[in-house]
Amino acid sequence: MLNQGLAIMRREVFYLCRDRGLRHILLCGSLIGLLLFYAIYSAQVLKDIPAAIVDLDNSSASRELAEKISKAEYLKLVASLESYDDLQELIKQGRVIVGIVIPENFARDVALGRQARVLAVIDGSNMIYATNASAAVLTVTRTISAQAGVSALVARGVQLKQAQEAYQAIDFSEEPWFNPALNYAYFLVLALALNIWQQCCTLAACLNVIGERGMKSWLQIKASGISKFKFFTSKSLAQILIFMAIVLPLYILAFGVFKLPLNCSLPAFLLFTLAFAIAIHSIGTLASSFARNAVDAARFGMIIALPSFVLSGYTWPLEAMPAYLQKAARILPQTWFFQGINYFAFKDAGWNLMSHFILAMLAITAVCYGAAAILIARD
Amino acid sequence: MDTIVAVKDLTQKIGKKTVLDGLVLEVGTGECLGIFGMKGSGKTALLHILAGIDRFTSGKVLVAGLDIRRTEGFKKYIGLVTQERSLFQDLSVAENLDFIAVLKNAGRDNIGPLIRRLELGEVLNQPAGTLEAGLYQRLALACALLNSPRLLLADELIGAIDLESRRIILRELKSFLAGGGTCVWAFSNAEFLPHVDRVGWLEKGKISFYQPAGALARWSGLIQSLAGQGGDSDA
Numbered sequence: 001m002l003n004q005g006l007a008i009m010r011r012e013v014f015y016l017c018r019d020r021g022l023r024h025i026l027l028c029g030s031l032i033g034l035l036l037f038y039a040i041y042s043a044q045v046l047k048d049i050p051a052a053i054v055d056l057d058n059s060s061a062s063r064e065l066a067e068k069i070s071k072a073e074y075l076k077l078v079a080s081l082e083s084y085d086d087l088q089e090l091i092k093q094g095r096v097i098v099g100i101v102i103p104e105n106f107a108r109d110v111a112l113g114r115q116a117r118v119l120a121v122i123d124g125s126n127m128i129y130a131t132n133a134s135a136a137v138l139t140v141t142r143t144i145s146a147q148a149g150v151s152a153l154v155a156r157g158v159q160l161k162q163a164q165e166a167y168q169a170i171d172f173s174e175e176p177w178f179n180p181a182l183n184y185a186y187f188l189v190l191a192l193a194l195n196i197w198q199q200c201c202t203l204a205a206c207l208n209v210i211g212e213r214g215m216k217s218w219l220q221i222k223a224s225g226i227s228k229f230k231f232f233t234s235k236s237l238a239q240i241l242i243f244m245a246i247v248l249p250l251y252i253l254a255f256g257v258f259k260l261p262l263n264c265s266l267p268a269f270l271l272f273t274l275a276f277a278i279a280i281h282s283i284g285t286l287a288s289s290f291a292r293n294a295v296d297a298a299r300f301g302m303i304i305a306l307p308s309f310v311l312s313g314y315t316w317p318l319e320a321m322p323a324y325l326q327k328a329a330r331i332l333p334q335t336w337f338f339q340g341i342n343y344f345a346f347k348d349a350g351w352n353l354m355s356h357f358i359l360a361m362l363a364i365t366a367v368c369y370g371a372a373a374i375l376i377a378r379d
Numbered sequence: 380m381d382t383i384v385a386v387k388d389l390t391q392k393i394g395k396k397t398v399l400d401g402l403v404l405e406v407g408t409g410e411c412l413g414i415f416g417m418k419g420s421g422k423t424a425l426l427h428i429l430a431g432i433d434r435f436t437s438g439k440v441l442v443a444g445l446d447i448r449r450t451e452g453f454k455k456y457i458g459l460v461t462q463e464r465s466l467f468q469d470l471s472v473a474e475n476l477d478f479i480a481v482l483k484n485a486g487r488d489n490i491g492p493l494i495r496r497l498e499l500g501e502v503l504n505q506p507a508g509t510l511e512a513g514l515y516q517r518l519a520l521a522c523a524l525l526n527s528p529r530l531l532l533a534d535e536l537i538g539a540i541d542l543e544s545r546r547i548i549l550r551e552l553k554s555f556l557a558g559g560g561t562c563v564w565a566f567s568n569a570e571f572l573p574h575v576d577r578v579g580w581l582e583k584g585k586i587s588f589y590q591p592a593g594a595l596a597r598w599s600g601l602i603q604s605l606a607g608q609g610g611d612s613d614a
Contacts, residue, residue: 007481011470018469219465220522223430224482225454 005234012238030197041185046132048076051098059107074136205284206301263348279333282368289375308334389438400584413575414565422565458523462534468508485526513544
């Protein structure tokens, strides 16, 4: 009995190894993805956001403000303009992301202690750029605004120390945990590479049943008398082992070479990954069991695997989605896995939470394998 | 003579078409029953039912005394050569023999003798998908015999293949029957009628039984009546 299982597993490994296209996709797809994404996010944070200043006042006060803005940490002054229209044109052309417009009479208003309005324009067409630009502008304008306030109070006869205390009555200090430098690479690289891995695995699993049933050799299997349960269990075991063998070099590269954060233990993270590998395999097997042919099965796989990453709440919080989508997302193992990456790789949220996530994925697995078994038995 | 195959009122409908219509047949142990019929007459459908590959609409089928609707246990007693190329195309000849032996839970003892008798030694490393028709059929027969079956189901065992392969296959079939094996052999070439003990002539879903000489006589009559319209000797 064991011999049969091992022989079927051996043949499965052999098939995947002999199929050059599938082998390359499975072995190289996620690794190339990791290398590519690591290169893309190597800057880690967005610096040198191109900025322009429109100084309509042209006073020493406005020049001083422009000077301060030009020294902001994440902004890079690329143009000093004379009109609002010029700024508009540069933003349209994508040469400038942030525009600071200093109005006429700026120096006069500051000198008279009136509220002076400075306009910060941000190109919102690229959300990543816009969010970073907004944070960079906020940092610099907050500092300049406080300095201007302190100067105004001093001009009215308030002691410098008192004026400073008045503006810093509450000291808000920011302290990002788990990713102190708010490093994009930490957040995105592993998840994106694992997304490629899960897509490849789902597609491979989608051929589990139809890859046999759609072939003439299915006649030999049926006539041999081997139980379908034993046959597909052995085959599935081999595929899941292959999925895990593929993710190992990915983890070695990510955690060992690129030093992406892994705060829980590697065996625990591998166990978590194994639960996910089994879950996506069960989904692929289910799709494969009702597909009419391999092309259909691949289509089902694509429909499941491609949007699942977006639905998982990794790139946009699950809580911000409509309630019905949140419910739908929780049916997908991808949601539990990609949410779990944050909890376990970043935060080491503990075995209690991890076991909850693993159980959720195993419940999905049980449903999918169960449904697939019924469909296969009815064939 | 014991009965190894007993079929009663077997009906097979595919869509609206009745492929087999209330078939009744018995095959005795050691017998070679030829199922003769034209293309689409239901030969393959009958053999696939006997092999437990396809379900059937109604009737009762016993193989080796076992009701094939209730158990798959009968499959250990059968060997099947399909009309289509159903071996594992990507596996080599040796790998096919090895893998199918494992699937049948048959052990590997028969592999060596079958390679020798069916003269497959020179193509062991060749993928099954690349074999010429004659070699492929020799391999298919070897795979079917791996579990030393009591019943061999052979669908178009000998088609358009080279004479040497034909000689080897007929020799092996004779040896199998001499060893007490039973064969149900479906074919559409009247040339093979003399090689069987009894002929089941399948036509429009019904079966009629003949001795080989009687089947040949009926075939000759058909050929003569069609001579003016230009027939050939194949069904």
